[in-house]
Amino acid sequence: MTGPTPAPPMIRMTGVDKFFGPLHVLKGVNLEVPKGQVVVVLGPSGSGKSTLCRTINRLEPIDQGTIEVDGQPLPAEGKELARLRADVGMVFQSFNLFAHKSIVDNVMLAPLKVRKTPAAEARRTAMELLERVGIANQAEKFPAQLSGGQQQRAAIARALAMRPKVMLFDEPTSALDPEMVQEVLDVMTTLAKEGMTMLVVTHEMGFARKAADRVIFMADGEVVEDSTPEDFFSAPKSNRAKDFLGKILTH
Amino acid sequence: MSVLTNYSDLFLSAFLTTIQLFLLSAVGSLVLGTVLAMLRVSPVPVLRAAATTYVTLLRNTPLTLVFFFFAFAYPLLKILELDPFMGAVTALTLYTSAFICEVVRSGINTVPVGQAEASRALGLTFGQMLANVVLPQAMRSVVPPLVSTLIALLKNTTVAAGFSVGEAGAISYRLSEEGANMLAGLSWVAVFFVVLVIPLTLVQRGLEKRWSVAR
Numbered sequence: 001m002t003g004p005t006p007a008p009p010m011i012r013m014t015g016v017d018k019f020f021g022p023l024h025v026l027k028g029v030n031l032e033v034p035k036g037q038v039v040v041v042l043g044p045s046g047s048g049k050s051t052l053c054r055t056i057n058r059l060e061p062i063d064q065g066t067i068e069v070d071g072q073p074l075p076a077e078g079k080e081l082a083r084l085r086a087d088v089g090m091v092f093q094s095f096n097l098f099a100h101k102s103i104v105d106n107v108m109l110a111p112l113k114v115r116k117t118p119a120a121e122a123r124r125t126a127m128e129l130l131e132r133v134g135i136a137n138q139a140e141k142f143p144a145q146l147s148g149g150q151q152q153r154a155a156i157a158r159a160l161a162m163r164p165k166v167m168l169f170d171e172p173t174s175a176l177d178p179e180m181v182q183e184v185l186d187v188m189t190t191l192a193k194e195g196m197t198m199l200v201v202t203h204e205m206g207f208a209r210k211a212a213d214r215v216i217f218m219a220d221g222e223v224v225e226d227s228t229p230e231d232f233f234s235a236p237k238s239n240r241a242k243d244f245l246g247k248i249l250t251h
Numbered sequence: 252m253s254v255l256t257n258y259s260d261l262f263l264s265a266f267l268t269t270i271q272l273f274l275l276s277a278v279g280s281l282v283l284g285t286v287l288a289m290l291r292v293s294p295v296p297v298l299r300a301a302a303t304t305y306v307t308l309l310r311n312t313p314l315t316l317v318f319f320f321f322a323f324a325y326p327l328l329k330i331l332e333l334d335p336f337m338g339a340v341t342a343l344t345l346y347t348s349a350f351i352c353e354v355v356r357s358g359i360n361t362v363p364v365g366q367a368e369a370s371r372a373l374g375l376t377f378g379q380m381l382a383n384v385v386l387p388q389a390m391r392s393v394v395p396p397l398v399s400t401l402i403a404l405l406k407n408t409t410v411a412a413g414f415s416v417g418e419a420g421a422i423s424y425r426l427s428e429e430g431a432n433m434l435a436g437l438s439w440v441a442v443f444f445v446v447l448v449i450p451l452t453l454v455q456r457g458l459e460k461r462w463s464v465a466r
Contacts, residue, residue, distance in 0.1 A: 057372055077294070079376060086374025096369035100388050109383060110373035155369075162373060
């Protein structure tokens with residue numbers, strides 16, 4: 001072997017199996033996400049796409065197989081796992097902002113406690129991020145005082161404050177009123193253009209077409225298709241994907 | 252009224268002792284009870300089991316028996332000598348902390364699981380998550396039962412009179428020895444207890460008001 005070894009993919013899942021009791025939710029999933037790629041995971045509900053997303057930072061432990069993040073296998077629950085999670089940003093369907101803290105305090109908490117960033121610097125970075133997602137004027141409010149779209153943008157800022165290597169989005173717009181979906185997708189699209197590695201579980205086909213480098217289609221716990229957005233939407237190979245697209249795109 | 256004026260020194264020193272007993276045991280049991288609640292939700296089975304055993308033991312034992320333990324059994328252990336006052340503080344703290352633990356734990360259970368998931372996803376350790384995210388929200392939701400437990404503690408301090416502590420519960424002994432008017436004297440004791448509880452009620456109301464905005 002000569003020359004430098006190629007950089008490991010940001011996410012590598014090999015033969016991942018996951019059960020919820022008797023239910024086999026992930027069936028031998030293999031997936032690699034290279035640095036800088038934006039992968040959108042599509043599929044009918046119950047196909048295991050959310051679970052897939054949540055196994056990557058071990059919010060859901062797996063039963064079989066391996067998962068590596070930036071070349072490092074996921075450690076067991078503990079300090080080391082916490083360190084790895086700090087580098088993996090996550091955005092939830094239900095925002096999960098800390099209800100007792102103001103928006104800026106939400107964004108500052110992890111940098112202060114996990115990265116031990118000095119308070120002044122953490123605040124400055126937090127305000128910059130809130131500016132970037134367009135809600136700097138809401139910084140002193142509490143989560144419950146914001147609209148859903150604003151809360152989700154705050155949650156994205158909170159994840160970005162840790163300067164993650166990769167961002168996981170678990171149906172980030174599914175709990176939003178229709179008129180607020182776009183403002184969140186805009187922030188995500190910008191992030192994608194800036195070169196962030198992203199894995200996005202979503203039902204937003206527009207976002208998949210516009211921002212994704214790659215589309216993964218899942219059904220019944222398996223990766224059924226893995227292609228570019230153009231190929232997937234214009235010429236899906238499997239019947240299940242055709243069926244799925246037929247259901248969403250006809251009306 | 253004459254009882255009160257004739258025995259004003261007795262009333263004053265007794266109620267001061269009551270207040271001291273209460274404040275020390277309140278702080279002690281809030282701290283210990285919260286630590287126990289943290290242990291009861293910890294991912295380590297041994298810690299969970301230890302805290303559960305403690306709560307079962309102390310919550311199911313009459314307070315008087317806990318006092319008896321510190322008055323008669325504990326001195327035989329020859330660990331650290333406690334005067335009657337410190338013995339009473341210890342007994343009250345250990346007993347009340349079991350109740351505080353359960354109140355705090357019920358508060359922890361009201362915090363949505365997403366709050367813990369978001370903390371973990373950000374890289375907070377279990378301890379950081381509890382201290383910064385879960386406990387502050389848990390405490391907000393259990394202010395009324397927490398204050399009720401403290402009010403019970405305040406009244407439980409009167410058990411200490413039976414164990415050589417000159418607190419408000421001991422007033423009746425002096426009055427009876429000296430043949431004073433018991434009915435009037437004890438009515439005054441009741442009035443002072445009601446007055447002592449009022450600040451606690453106000454603290455509860457204040458905290459509830461303040462924290463209802465911050466959510």
